[in-house]
Amino acid sequence: MPNIKSLSAIGLCLLFAAASHPAVAADKDKKKKDKKKDEPAVIDTLIAPIPMNRQMFAGKVTQAIRGIDAKDGATDKVVFMEDAVKSKVLTQTFLVDAPLLLIKIENSTASHANKIRYERALADRLNGFRTYTGGDPDVIYYKRLMKNFEELMNAEVAGKALEFVKANPNIYTLENLDLLENNTEAKAFLYEKIGVEQPEMMIKRLNEFSRESYADPVIAAAARVAPSTIMSYAAPTSKYTNVIRRNKDQLVQTIVKIVDQSKKPFKVLPFLNQINDGSKTIAQIDQIAQNDDAYFKSLVELKTSGKAWSEVAIDEEIAYRALKYVRTVNELHEKADAVRFKSVEGFNPSEYYFMLLGGQTNEIYTSSYLGIFKRMMAKMGTTSSYELLEKVRMSHFRTFIRMAAGYNTLSTFLTSMTEDQKTTLMRSFVANLENGGRKELADAVDVADAFGSLNNPELITFLKDEVKSNYERVYKDKSIPADNREKGVIVYGLLGTIFNNASDAGQLQESVSEIPPINFVDYNSLVDKDGKVIQQVFFYGDEDGKISYGSFLTNFRSKNWKIDESNPDWITITSLVGKPTVIYANRPLEEPKDEEAQNKLYAYLDANEIYPTIVIHRGHSYHLDGSLKNLTPKVKIVMLGSCGGFHNLANVLDKAPDANIISTKQVGSYRINEPIIRELNAPILKGENVDWLAMWKNLGTEFSAKSVGDKDLFSDYIPPNRNLGAIFIKAYRKMELSQEG
Structure with missing residues (x-):
C-alpha cells in the first residue's frame, strides 16, 4: 500500500489508478473471473443462418441499431456526442456490442421461443435509447443496462437465472426482467427485494405487479417512506384503491382511515405515527391544521422528536410551509423590519432553523436570511449552536453550513460552540460522502460550495486535512462496499484538488483535465x-x-x-x-x-x-x-x-x-x-x-x-x-x- 503524503502533490492520477488499486479493484477482478466461468466463448459470426421464422425479430434488432446510428443525423457507425468519451462509450455499447449480442442470442442453446423473447427485449432496450429525447443521456446507465442484459440472458440459458437475480437485485435487472417472462420465482424475489429496499421507486411501478401477492409487502414498505403516494392510491377514484385497501398492514390501514375521515388528509399525513399509535386523533390534527403557525410548529416538533414515520415526507412538508414564511418576508423587502418580519416573530430557534432551510433553493433574499438568522441566534440565548443542531437532529446540517458560509454568518454560528464541538461538527461536515448511490452528490456539492465562501484560514486548512484523511480512509478500507469506495475515491480526490487550487482557476483547470476550460x-x-x-x-x-x-x-x-x-x-x-x-x-x-x-x-x-x-x-x-x-x-x-x-x-x-x-x-x-x-x-x-x-x-x-x-x-x-x-x-x-x- 503506497503512503499517501499529499493530495496536492499526487494529484488526480490517484483517481484513475483507483480502479486498479487493490482496495478498490480486488472485488471487481474476482467478479470478472467468476463471470467468465458462465460466459460462453465470444463468437462474432453466426454458427448457422437465422431461420425464416425468426428473421423478423432479429431484423427489428438490426433496424433499432441502424436507428441509433442515424440518431445524430449521420449513418457513420458513430453515436456522436459533444463529449468524446461519452460518444466512445455509447458507440461501443450500441453499435459494436449490441450487434454481437444478437449473434450471441442466435448462437446460444436457448429454445426458438426464448430466442424470440430475447430479441424482442433487446430491440426494446435499443429503441429505448433510439427514441430518448430527454437531454444529455446517462451513459453509465445505458452501458450497465446492456451489460446486465447479456449477463442475465447468459444466466437464464445456463439455468442460473434465480441465482443471478439474487446476486444482482438492482435497477438494471429490474429493467431487463422481461427476459425472465416465465420465471415467477425470480420475478417475485426481485420485486419484493427491491420493493422493500427502494419502495419509493417501486411503488411508482405498482401497475406492473399490482395483481400479484408480492405487491402487499411492497405497499407496506412504501407506506413508511412514501405515505403520500399510498394516500393518493387509496383515494376512492384511484385505480389502485382496492389494492391498497386490501392490504392488512396496520400503517396502510391507518392511511386509509385518514383518507376516509380527515378534512385535509395530506396535512394530517405527517402525523401518521401518532394517529397509528393512538396518541393523537385525526380530528385533533385537523384542528391544528387550521392555523398555519400552529401547524408549522407542530411539524417542527414532530421532526425534532424523531417520531415521524417518513423523514422524507416531513422534510418536504416543513420545507413547503417554511417557504411561505420566506416569501412573505421577501415580498416586504422594502418595508421597515417591524413590518417585514412580523410574520416570523414568536418562533423558537428550531423553527427558525427550518425556515432558513426552506429558503435554501435561493428564493430567500440575503436580507431575509440575515433577519431570520439574527432572530434565531437571539432566541438561542445561552444555548450553543451545536446544541441547536443536536436538537434538530443534525437535519440537513451540511446545507445549513453551506448557506451560513455563503451569507458570511458561519463564524457567528460557530462562535458559541466549544473547540471540541466545532471540530466534531466540521469533521462530520466532510465525513462519509461516499455513502449513497452514484448520483447522490448533494452533500458533496454542499461541501464544495461552502468551501468557496470560506475566508477563515484555520478552517480552510482544517477542511483540507479532513478531506485528505477521508480520501485515505476510503482508499484503504476494504470493508466499504466497492461501489462506495470508488465513489469516495473520486469525491474526496476531487474535493482535495478543488480545495488546493480554488484560488487559482488556471491551476484547477490543469488539475481537473476532464472538464472544459473554466476561465x-x-x-x-x-x-x-x-x-x-x-x-x-x-x-x-x-x-x-x-x-x-x-x-x-x-x-x-x-x-x-x-x-x-x-x-x-x-x-x-x-x-x-x-x-x-x-x-x-x-x-x-x-x-x-x-x-x-x-x-x-x-x-x-x-x-x-x-x-x-x-x-x-x-x-x-x-x-x-x-x-x-x-x-x-x-x-x-x-x-x-x-x-x-x-x-x-x-x-x-x-x-x-x-x-x-x-x-x-x-x-x-x-x-x-x-x-x-x-x-x-x-x-x-x-x-x-x-x-x-x-x-x-x-x-x-x-x-x-x-x-x-x-x-x-x-x-x-x-x-x-x-x-x-x-x-x-x-x-x-x-x-x-x-x-x-
Missing part, C-alpha cells in the same frame, strides 16, 4: 452552423418579470441593435455591428400566457432548427423549471437570476453538461443582471472568447463606483470559474465515466 468559453463553441450566436431569454408575467423585461430592453435600444417587436409572443433582437448575434425573448404576458408564449417560441426555434447556446433566466426560483426544461447539450452559458444547491445545478448539467453557470446567492436584481449581460455580449460581438476573469474584473471596477447596495448585490453573484459546486458535478461525472470506460 473562458471558446467563441467557436457558441456559434451555430450559420456563424450566429443564438441567445434565449426567459421572462415571466409577474410584476418583477415586467420590470426586468423593460430594463432588459434598455440594453438594446441603440444603433448597434435592431429590435423586432412584431410578434405578439416574443421579440427578436439582432446585432447590427460586429459578429452576428440573435437574441430571442418571450414577452412577460400575464400568467399563464407567459408560459404559452415560451412554448410558441420553443416551437418556432425547433421548426427552424435554431439552437441557443446561451440561456438567460430572468425570474424567481420557482419559475426556473420553465426556463430549463428545453436545455440541450449545445448550451454553453446559462445565467440564472437565482440558483444554488445541488438540485438546480444538477438540473442544468443533466441537460447541458458543459454549461458555464452564472448564479447568485439570492434572487437576481436587474441592476446587476443588465451590466452582466452587456459585458457578456461585448466579446461575443467581437468574435472573442468570453473570459470570465476579465469580465468579472471589469464588472468589479464598474460596481466599485456604485452604491453600497449595488456592491453587495454584485458580491452575491458567482462567475462560472468560482462556482465550485458546478465544477465539482462536471468533474465527478466525467471521472466516473472515465472509470467505466
Whole structure:
C-alpha cells in the first residue's frame, strides 16, 4: 500500500489508478473471473443462418441499431456526442456490442421461443435509447443496462437465472426482467427485494405487479417512506384503491382511515405515527391544521422528536410551509423590519432553523436570511449552536453550513460552540460522502460550495486535512462496499484538488483535465452552423418579470441593435455591428400566457432548427423549471437570476453538461443582471472568447463606483470559474465515466 503524503502533490492520477488499486479493484477482478466461468466463448459470426421464422425479430434488432446510428443525423457507425468519451462509450455499447449480442442470442442453446423473447427485449432496450429525447443521456446507465442484459440472458440459458437475480437485485435487472417472462420465482424475489429496499421507486411501478401477492409487502414498505403516494392510491377514484385497501398492514390501514375521515388528509399525513399509535386523533390534527403557525410548529416538533414515520415526507412538508414564511418576508423587502418580519416573530430557534432551510433553493433574499438568522441566534440565548443542531437532529446540517458560509454568518454560528464541538461538527461536515448511490452528490456539492465562501484560514486548512484523511480512509478500507469506495475515491480526490487550487482557476483547470476550460468559453463553441450566436431569454408575467423585461430592453435600444417587436409572443433582437448575434425573448404576458408564449417560441426555434447556446433566466426560483426544461447539450452559458444547491445545478448539467453557470446567492436584481449581460455580449460581438476573469474584473471596477447596495448585490453573484459546486458535478461525472470506460 503506497503512503499517501499529499493530495496536492499526487494529484488526480490517484483517481484513475483507483480502479486498479487493490482496495478498490480486488472485488471487481474476482467478479470478472467468476463471470467468465458462465460466459460462453465470444463468437462474432453466426454458427448457422437465422431461420425464416425468426428473421423478423432479429431484423427489428438490426433496424433499432441502424436507428441509433442515424440518431445524430449521420449513418457513420458513430453515436456522436459533444463529449468524446461519452460518444466512445455509447458507440461501443450500441453499435459494436449490441450487434454481437444478437449473434450471441442466435448462437446460444436457448429454445426458438426464448430466442424470440430475447430479441424482442433487446430491440426494446435499443429503441429505448433510439427514441430518448430527454437531454444529455446517462451513459453509465445505458452501458450497465446492456451489460446486465447479456449477463442475465447468459444466466437464464445456463439455468442460473434465480441465482443471478439474487446476486444482482438492482435497477438494471429490474429493467431487463422481461427476459425472465416465465420465471415467477425470480420475478417475485426481485420485486419484493427491491420493493422493500427502494419502495419509493417501486411503488411508482405498482401497475406492473399490482395483481400479484408480492405487491402487499411492497405497499407496506412504501407506506413508511412514501405515505403520500399510498394516500393518493387509496383515494376512492384511484385505480389502485382496492389494492391498497386490501392490504392488512396496520400503517396502510391507518392511511386509509385518514383518507376516509380527515378534512385535509395530506396535512394530517405527517402525523401518521401518532394517529397509528393512538396518541393523537385525526380530528385533533385537523384542528391544528387550521392555523398555519400552529401547524408549522407542530411539524417542527414532530421532526425534532424523531417520531415521524417518513423523514422524507416531513422534510418536504416543513420545507413547503417554511417557504411561505420566506416569501412573505421577501415580498416586504422594502418595508421597515417591524413590518417585514412580523410574520416570523414568536418562533423558537428550531423553527427558525427550518425556515432558513426552506429558503435554501435561493428564493430567500440575503436580507431575509440575515433577519431570520439574527432572530434565531437571539432566541438561542445561552444555548450553543451545536446544541441547536443536536436538537434538530443534525437535519440537513451540511446545507445549513453551506448557506451560513455563503451569507458570511458561519463564524457567528460557530462562535458559541466549544473547540471540541466545532471540530466534531466540521469533521462530520466532510465525513462519509461516499455513502449513497452514484448520483447522490448533494452533500458533496454542499461541501464544495461552502468551501468557496470560506475566508477563515484555520478552517480552510482544517477542511483540507479532513478531506485528505477521508480520501485515505476510503482508499484503504476494504470493508466499504466497492461501489462506495470508488465513489469516495473520486469525491474526496476531487474535493482535495478543488480545495488546493480554488484560488487559482488556471491551476484547477490543469488539475481537473476532464472538464472544459473554466476561465473562458471558446467563441467557436457558441456559434451555430450559420456563424450566429443564438441567445434565449426567459421572462415571466409577474410584476418583477415586467420590470426586468423593460430594463432588459434598455440594453438594446441603440444603433448597434435592431429590435423586432412584431410578434405578439416574443421579440427578436439582432446585432447590427460586429459578429452576428440573435437574441430571442418571450414577452412577460400575464400568467399563464407567459408560459404559452415560451412554448410558441420553443416551437418556432425547433421548426427552424435554431439552437441557443446561451440561456438567460430572468425570474424567481420557482419559475426556473420553465426556463430549463428545453436545455440541450449545445448550451454553453446559462445565467440564472437565482440558483444554488445541488438540485438546480444538477438540473442544468443533466441537460447541458458543459454549461458555464452564472448564479447568485439570492434572487437576481436587474441592476446587476443588465451590466452582466452587456459585458457578456461585448466579446461575443467581437468574435472573442468570453473570459470570465476579465469580465468579472471589469464588472468589479464598474460596481466599485456604485452604491453600497449595488456592491453587495454584485458580491452575491458567482462567475462560472468560482462556482465550485458546478465544477465539482462536471468533474465527478466525467471521472466516473472515465472509470467505466
